Amino acid sequence: MQKRYVGHCLRVIAVLAISIGAHAQSAPPQRSEAAKNQKPATAPRRDLSGIWDVADTMEGISPRGVKSHAPFTDFGANIANNEYKPGDGPRRVSIGLVNDPLDGCDPAGFPRNLLFELRPFQAVQTSSQVLLVYQYQRVWRSIWTDGRELPKDPDSRWYGYSVGKWEDDYTFVVQTVGTDERTWLDNAGDPHSSELRVEERYHRVDHDTMELTVKIDDPKVYTEPWLARDKLRLKLLPANTDMMEMICAASEAEEYKKTMANPLSK
């Protein structure tokens, strides 16, 4: 058994070594060794600007990176157990039965874009907004910082309505309502309702590091608020990083379904 384990480890190391070598050829610009050894500078005050990515490999997109949710209400349990058929997570079904809206190229929506496929994103600040520009599906969110209130009875939007404010010089807190309940919370098929309220906390640890905490509050679906991200570490990428596009095209999704998914489901 121990031998098998050692063999497995060697194999993983070999694959990683090859992969990292390949990665180095095309990864975003890297800092020099000397720069890496320097202690990161203090973060600028009240500023999220920059291109950010998940610091720890896989943490951002894997269902393993999603915290266990609070217990479902009866309403939530019915959706989760009878309506949503995810391709991953504890209730996953075989690929032919999956009804994940992403498979048809529906927008991931908010907050799923933070809980699955959290790829690089750029924060841009204006005098009245923080714009978060995401590589995944090439979409952006507007977070109003001009002091306005959240709408009382909003029409739903894929990415909701957001307002934000600085809690202190290094912690930016965003409140979001009005999300579209057709979206899933994550790729494990956890649902939400139109009553969902999300709080994001972006805390700058230092110049190069930020922590993201995401709180889900949806009394119609979950019995209590819960943290879907808890101080997820984000790293600042070099300013000249070219964020690639990552767009779901219906024609490509259909080709994938025909070639890969359908044979798998037979």
Added chain:
Amino acid sequence: MKNRVISFFLGAICFLSVAASLPAHHGSAGYDMEKELVMKGTVTEWLWANPHCFLKYDTTDDKGEVSHWAVEVSNPVDMTRRGWTKHSINVGDQVTVTVRPAKNGASVGQLLKVVVPSGQTLIGWNPTVR
């Protein structure tokens, strides 16, 4: 005989992997995580697309029977970061592929690695790197 496209090495190597979820919203439930197949084949199509890139190739067994395969890797963004390009593989290339096959016996799978005509080995599906 030597010039005939050979093979189909059905070498099943025990892959000491956990049945972990992979970085795709459609999961990996349809694939046999315990198996790897090594095959030689001729590329018929290489699609550089979302949600996943995939490679189509034909293999010919010793009896001259042709099988059509399609195997997937991750999306173009991930594959670019691993050193792949849209032109890493071309139609007509003779390649050796290592594949994690479907549980149901369909000729589809996850492409773990491929040796291209230059001799270079490209790592395909690798959940530890994106």
